[in-house]
Amino acid sequence: MRGRVVAGVGAAVVLVAGAGVAIGAGLDGAEPERPATSASAPAVLPPSAPAVLQPATSSPGNAPAPAGVTAAVRAALGDRALGGSVGATVLAADGTVLLDRGGAAHTPASVAKLLTGTAALTALGPDTTLATRVVSDSAAAAGATPGTPGASTPAAGGTADIVLVGGGDATLQSGADDRGSDTTAYARLDVLAKRTAAALGRGATVRVLVDDSAFAAPAVSPDWEPGYVPGGIAAPTSALSVDQGRVRPGEDARVGDPALEAGRRFAALLRAQDLTVRGAVARRAAQGAQELARVESPPVARLVERMLEQSDNDLAEALVRLVAAERGEPATAAGGGAAVLAEAQELGIPVARARLLDGSGLARGSRVGSDTLAATLRTAASPEHPELRPVLTGLPVAGLTGTLAERYADSGPLDAARGVVRAKTGTLTGVSSLAGLVRDRDGGLLVFAFLADRVPGSTLDARQALDEAAAALAECGCRG
Incomplete structure (x- = not known):
């Protein structure tokens, strides 16, 4: 099933809005994250939308610095609503570590679908149909x-x-x-x-x-x-x-x-x-x-886009079993989780502390570090892996599409992130996560992953704190 057709792309990474699937409802308010219904499936898959952001133009003089990133997100990531178990990683486009609070693995919730989508594209091939x-x-x-x-x-x-x-x-x-x-x-x-x-x-x-x-x-x-x-x-x-x-x-x-x-x-x-x-x-x-x-x-590339934008649990569970079968593992949730991590490791993504028990992130026993998720996104954004581009085009756009359609929508402190942040959401009772891409005020591309798995109260408050952290990166010059 690896009949892969890889299209050439340029070295510049461009974020696009609404690529691959129709705009869906905001689905992240339920605990756990509830999938979209079939009524939200598009009648016809539209082409990817044109770019809404210009390619990065940052130079060594305005490149983000660790001190600037740390200062930008300190208040949001220190919010009591997130509890005492928070993982956070921020990377520059070239892989420079700008923030690393990912020493421990955390329950990922639906951001685990980033790994599932990546593995589906590499193991099955983006052009494969079912x-x-x-x-x-x-x-x-x-x-x-x-x-x-x-x-x-x-x-x-x-x-x-x-x-x-x-x-x-x-x-x-x-x-x-x-x-x-x-x-x-x-x-x-x-x-x-x-x-x-x-x-x-x-x-x-x-x-x-x-x-x-x-x-x-x-x-x-x-x-x-x-x-x-x-x-x-x-x-x-x-x-x-x-x-x-x-x-x-x-x-x-x-x-x-x-x-x-x-x-x-x-x-x-x-x-x-x-x-x-x-x-x-x-x-x-x-x-x-x-x-x-x-x-x-539709081809696997489009299935991955739908899975990520709508946080489709059923699709994630099917894809993870297909990955398992392709690698000769038992076509079960746990077998698929192990196969996904094996695919990630072959891409050079650090998975030493990771444990995946399914493809959707519904299993509370799964553990993933924020560094693993950030590395997954950076790999998908690299020109060396154009076959992984659907991982990016499937990410919901803040205030516009998928599980972020109803987040960042109101005017206020999150204004800077609307239409700029693209991220996968995750919610279980006591768990809130957000991982994606954002351009800072100077045009630098930042990759981030935030995980909180001991949320003491409402996950709505926790997700607000994570949204504020992403918005802070969008506002930040981050030069120290």
Whole structure:
């Protein structure tokens, strides 16, 4: 799955707004961070927006200095709302350490998705797409003649077993979006049903089976809080799901078995195509089967952008399992976390103190240092790794997009950061984190990561303190 196409880019790093995915609602107020609903998915993936900031023009004379950075963020990072366990790292574009309070690893919450996205791009490749397929084992098609053209089509009175095979696409939709558009950016189950009916011939009789074996059990991480799945924070993770396992698109409630539910919805769509569907949907591995039809996700680059901007937990959990499978690890949450760190280490990112138990950051037992996150962002910004650029273009823009749309939006002390800070947010009960990029007053590019995992009171107060720290970097000349 490493079929990577790397486009050349210049050495200058340019921050852009709204790249890759539609503007979503601010989602960081819930504890933990609640994913966007499928209603927020764009009808068509727009092109990346033009640059809103000029490339850095700082010179040795106005380069930021550690003393200036420390002075700028001292008050915000010392806010009592953050508690007594705060990690902070700020780097210059060339990697110079301007602030280092990252001696210990912290619970990262959703900023862990920065590592997940980075690993997905390197392990899978930015241009890779994820296929959802329908296959038929000709030997299982009653009355069919194996090995002949049209063998997947049953003879008169026969029933063909067809298998809906999941490829890990957590963005598969059941049909047109709720705005009535018949064209969506994502793969659709109704389109797959039409293609399957065309392959089989109208009037065929089939039994629908499902294959979600690409991911290993358990579907719900044992390291998650018990209420996450019934509470709509995430669905059971399956290689085959539709509408992110939601009972209905746009709602939080999730089904207990996403694969079987996808099979049932597929069966209903086949009936709408004048096929006869017999029997109950069941599981069966598809081995040596003939492909009848397929639909494919947007490329991994776009999936990473969506995951970061919307803080999409389901997408993160699917991607982390795909990374694990690519590296030969168990396709579980914990196996994926280990695979992600292995990818990061191969990029030269320091991970000695890191421990990832999932891809979304929902596992409270995960630990990541602020230095690891800052190094991840700086690596993504370096001209040596253009394949990682979606990690930057997927970052929410302060006051404008994604999980930062409702932060920095009001006039006041955060004015300097609006439209300038791009950062991934993270929230769990007692945890608040923010990691991203900002240009200071002199145009210097700064990479920052702030983590607080012993927040004593409201995480809203804690996130305000972290927002003020990022805004202070935007206002800072930071020359000492």
